[in-house]
Amino acid sequence: MKNIRWQELIPGSLIIFMFGMAVVSTWGWHTAWASAFHFFYFPVLALLVELIFWFFLRKFKPYAKSQDVLRIAMAGLFTGSHFLVFWIIQAVPVAGQFQHFSIKWWIQCVDIILGIFFITVGAVAGKSNVSSSLKGKTATIYNWFQPSWENASSFARGRSYRLQGWLLISTGALTLLVCLINAPVAFLIGISGALATPLIGWSYSYYVWRTEPT
Amino acid sequence: MLNEIFKALSDPTRREILKLLREKNMSAGELADKFDLAKSTMSAHFTALKLAGLIVQEKKKTSVVYSLNISAAEETMGLIVALLQKRKKKGQ
Numbered sequence: 001m002k003n004i005r006w007q008e009l010i011p012g013s014l015i016i017f018m019f020g021m022a023v024v025s026t027w028g029w030h031t032a033w034a035s036a037f038h039f040f041y042f043p044v045l046a047l048l049v050e051l052i053f054w055f056f057l058r059k060f061k062p063y064a065k066s067q068d069v070l071r072i073a074m075a076g077l078f079t080g081s082h083f084l085v086f087w088i089i090q091a092v093p094v095a096g097q098f099q100h101f102s103i104k105w106w107i108q109c110v111d112i113i114l115g116i117f118f119i120t121v122g123a124v125a126g127k128s129n130v131s132s133s134l135k136g137k138t139a140t141i142y143n144w145f146q147p148s149w150e151n152a153s154s155f156a157r158g159r160s161y162r163l164q165g166w167l168l169i170s171t172g173a174l175t176l177l178v179c180l181i182n183a184p185v186a187f188l189i190g191i192s193g194a195l196a197t198p199l200i201g202w203s204y205s206y207y208v209w210r211t212e213p214t
Numbered sequence: 215m216l217n218e219i220f221k222a223l224s225d226p227t228r229r230e231i232l233k234l235l236r237e238k239n240m241s242a243g244e245l246a247d248k249f250d251l252a253k254s255t256m257s258a259h260f261t262a263l264k265l266a267g268l269i270v271q272e273k274k275k276t277s278v279v280y281s282l283n284i285s286a287a288e289e290t291m292g293l294i295v296a297l298l299q300k301r302k303k304k305g306q
Contacts, residue, residue: 125286
């Protein structure tokens, strides 16, 4: 259990996230073709991309100089490729059935992606404290970089990560809720929440580090 | 994995340990002093929490220091388990 690399949950959770996206993205698309496309082909494509990357991860593992860097790189590729698949695949039906296109729906889809992504990352954020050898690298996923006081104190780091996790969950939930009322505002909430999260985390961990009980 | 987490969270003493570790990292001795339990029982509780990955231990000189390693999802699970147990007790 202690050897589990929790950051691997992020690309793993993207499978669930993509399946969820396939379901919610049928909003505003009521043609039979679009429904079949979203419910069947889209999840299958997403899963295929996952499998290809898992295959490459296994293949390259023995040759990688640093396993941790490789894992982080793969997590980035997972995320990037999924977004790419989503946008390219979505662009085809939009081009084919232009009368269905609505910018509001489009932004709503982005809001849902952001919301689910933030909730997923936030839900596992506190676990990044598990391995001291990874503390600087895993933090780059959602904390950009590790301030020196977080490296110095595991207690401050743990507390900051948990707070950031809850902040990301709140941002994600708020984005999902507001996107039902006003999609552009929800997008702004999502982006500003994601930017504010590490800033609050750094300030909080600094405060904890200064007042840390010995 | 989930089984281990639920097993660890189902015990009120273990939930109390997690609550204490939220305040600060503590040694096994410090934690044992907070409870009226035998050291062997406390050790079993620590093992269950460690197996579930909810706490991590670090050796500092002669003592073992425990720190919290819990995610928001697990915190929520803990709250739900505590709530369900309270309801069950009320119902009895």
